[in-house]
Amino acid sequence: MNTSVEALENDGSKPNDLTPPKEASQESQRNEAPKNEVQRNEAQKETSQSNQTPKEMKVKSISYVGLSYMSDMLANEIVKIRVGDIVDSKKIDTAVLALFNQGYFKDVYATFEGGILEFHFDEKARIAGVEIKGYGTEKEKDGLKSQMGIKKGDTFDEQKLEHAKTALKTALEGQGYYGSVVEVRTQKVSEGALLIVFDVNRGDSIYIKQSIYEGSDKLKRRVIESLSANKQRDFMGWMWGLNDGKLRLDQLEYDSLRIQDVYMRRGYLDAHISSPFLKTDFSTHDAKLHYKVKEGIQYRISDILIEIDNPVVPLKTLEKALKVKRKDVFNIEHLRADAQILKTEIADKGYAFAVVKPDLDKDEKNGLVKVIYRIEVGDMVYINDVIISGNQRTSDRIIRRELLLGPKDKYNLTKLRNSENSLRRLGFFSKVKIEEKRVNSSLMDLLVSVEEGRTGQLQFGLGYGSYGGLMLNGSVSERNLFGTGQSMSLYANIATGGGRSYPGMP
Template identity: 50%
Template sequence: MKKIFFTIFIATTIVLNAKNIKDIKFEGLIHISPSTAMEIMGIYPGSEIDIEKIDKAIKKFYEQGYFKDIWVTEEDGVLTFHFVEKPLISKVDIIGYLESKKEELPNIIGIKKGDIYDEEKIEEAKQKIIQKAKEEGYYDTIVEVDTTTLKNGSVEVDFVVNKGENIIIRKLDICGIHAFDKSDIEDVVANKERDFLGWMWGFDSGKVNMDQLEFDSARIKDLYMRKGYLDAKVSNPFLRVDFNTYNAKLLYHVEEGKPYVVEDVKIYLTEPVIDIKKLKEDLKLRKGKVFNIEKLRKDMQKIKEKIADLGYAFVRVAPNFKKNEKEHTAIVEYTVIPGKKVYIRDVIISGNQRTLDRVIRREVLLAPGDLYNLTDLKDSKNALKRTGFFEDVTIEERRVSENQIDLLVKVKEMPTGNIMLGGGYGSYEGVILNASISDKNIFGSGIDASFSIDYSSKSLRFNLGVFNPRIFDSDYSLGVNLYNTTYESYDYTQKRRGGSIGVGKQLMRYLRGSVSYQYEQSELSDVTFDSIYFPEGKFIKSSITPSLSWDNTDDYYVPRHGFVASTSLEYAGIGGDEEYIKSYTKFAYFYGLEDLIDYDLILRYKARLGYISDQGYLPVNEKFYMGGIRSVRGYSSGSLSPKDSEGRLIGGKETFSNSIEASIPLMESARMRLAFFLDYGMIGEDSFNEIKRSGAGAAIEWLSPMGPIQLIFATPLDDKPGDRTSNFEFSMGTKF
């Protein structure tokens, strides 16, 4: 606030004797430098003192938002601008509503630590909190602000919030509906009538979502359009609220009309860039079918993708339909404007603090000079996410001319390495110590390396592995693994040492082939019983394993679309003692429902099939065992298998297990999910169904700063006497 005496003093001075400015000084400036202040006010030494210019300068300073008070004094031609700056905010906190979302608070209210305290912004923040509460169905929200001035002049700001009350929809009336049930309407709208058990999870609470209310009419109209009702009209929602009880009635009026049938589908190309017959091949909306707006949208996208894959990055598809109201038929028309062919000028990579540029660039299927291709662009993003190096990947298109674009590849890296030191105690092995170090992206090179050691009084295990998925950035891969283990059981002592080497090649975009060779020397000694399954002595394993794998998923740890499949055939008997043929096949399918139901629900189906043919000598450690994280949860790992006459596990030759899972968000800010599962498996020596077990439960899936972690809580559904069950399991570093 300007001092009154300034105006009187300056005005009198100008009237009596106009002066020139000898010098300009600033007192109290912190956030603006004197040179910047001089530029802002536009007044310089040597010019005549002008009260209007000084007044404008003060206004300009106030516009910067830094100052609480400004005044000017003049003495012997020296103008001094005095400033009192607004205090800084040293802390922002919220008490009550939104207290559990403090990490999101700066984005919600627009104020954060280090900002300048401004009454207008504080008031805006209060209104944003109230609006946020309204969006979540809370009304009559009260927000109070407590400020505390510290010794250093900064201010602590506390927002104390009483979130008010929920408005509950007790009655939803939709007048004029005949083609649908009320439940069909409630499936698509955000605001629903409260269920009898509305307080229970899984039932509709009836809370008003005010931010979604205006869109519900369009959702109802869209439902009718999906069934061909092109003439359907839906009124705006009418919400009647009793603010004494916070109960409400919601009303819509609907005029349905009749459904339309597609009379014909026509496509017009402004430029003949493709045969129209090819564009019509995969269309879902066809002649004789009931009109469906959802199919129309998908067909538009298919048309766009086919044109964009020819290099037309800026293709436009304009839909139209001509209605015959008497016959209730419609002609669907698509006008396709391809534009010009577009080429890639440059690929610009950012966000990678650790991963080398070349590791990212080799996964991008488009390079400078290439013709634009939309499918290649999508596959590039998915390929980068499948590496497991990045939490998020975006590829933006920046137009630089009418026929050139830059691709901006932005990645957000995630932890890929783990260092673990641990221990435990077992009744048989005593104190157990373990340590491991692993990194899927060592030094940002894309190479996967790991080393682990486990030690106890009864066992010692070493393992070293290195895998390079792209040797010299080529389509070839190379992996090497070495191991050495010693284990003293109750009835025998087993030593195993060996290694493997494998070479692979990318055969197609999603298909990879590989072949590996394994050599192992095992020794079984101190056997305290006679059994054909546990022969004493030294044995050599020499085997070769060709394999094929397919992966077109959109993420490494939490895929939402696509499937993974692999099959291998191991032949043992290349000069060694062990002789068998083992085949093993895995399959996993992922389907995210967010686009359909506007909720991040992921459905998963996983299956595993194994078969072994004994060609001479098949040791028990090479056979199949069921139970645990990767087969049937609820049973101890590897505890389900055929047994010998003494009750010892001898493994099976045939096995099949599968799982159905549903994964939902638990804490999105912490990247934590909750999954429910049902497992079923079979295993046997001579047939699959000798042993059949199932289990069910839930798992917490957490992409933690240390890497992916799973906490699995399971229960067996049909366990038998003698089964070893397990209600809790833990894993780290593996896919979900």
């Protein structure tokens, strides 16, 4: 029995187009007719056996030929066949397809003779490395590679390669380079290993020559564009500090929301900004950007209300902390800041899961708006455990001594932020992050993750002087000695010369 992916995909025979079916059958009968009775009986027996469905057989052994991408143990889990099992062709077909669908192989087929089951593999090549030539710095290239979805160690796949090529072109367009040409070539590094090289012929940038905001009367263009990624090019825009007007296509869909936010920071709560319309002249690489703007009226704050289901903090204390004031022009940025201030005030009392929901009650006729903060306090929360990770050199106790919260402590948001800042100030870590993990309604774990930074410094100096001759100095310093948080420094200065005597001097 021989089962392969190719056989499973092509399950039929094709007649000879040059010979009529009837004549072919007669010719076959004449050639294959037995000359005596014994031959006739043997031929009938063989024909009968070949037309029968293969019988179930017991598996005596299983082996994998040409397999290096995975262990035999993992392959056994995929095929779901064990020594001693009774299998038929259908079960073997299922096992072959399961192996092929792992994506590591060009072809997989199986042979089953005398109870010996063998799976044969033609493996895909591995990607030994990915290079981008013709564009950017190493840091920029690393950023592009992360968007391409292809990396060292992956199996080589044509579809994956095309996807990476498309992603690279899209990323270049998002950075403002249009008409870029990307060619892909492969270089054989060793048997079964390929180097993938993307040759980039970067296209030209498109510049926004004019931006039009139809319907905008209350705000100037520069104010409207203050938060936008795509802006009209300034005169001499190539100079530092001026807007170059370069089109950033990947940010264009978000600019309508940014413009709306500019209006809402200035009290125009009903402002509506259309989707952008971009007209590009590829012969000059100039573009015109067009929006339709409905500004509406400007609102002032008529009143501020705080509704809290459990007054764990006095209302007067909460009101005093707010930035939003009565009779002020409404500012959505202040509203967001105040929601965070209220959250902090409640969370500092131990209510970590408090929720603040801002709401607005507009009076369009008089241009007034009432600001309402609805607060759901929730349960008191305590720290269940503090879990530290990423400290390969620095000991746990050095980290814990900087934390203002520990197990069984009442939650405090300000202390949590100060703990994170305190770890950063140590200077031992390149990255610091404290995450909250909810255990239940009253317990929380703190997950402290750090990434060790460089804490040592080595310096050498070489000089020459008429008095001291050749001078050599060096210093070694370490700010986190053996992960204990202690500092140490050594300094040495060597001079080869003696002094110089002058007439009249002793």
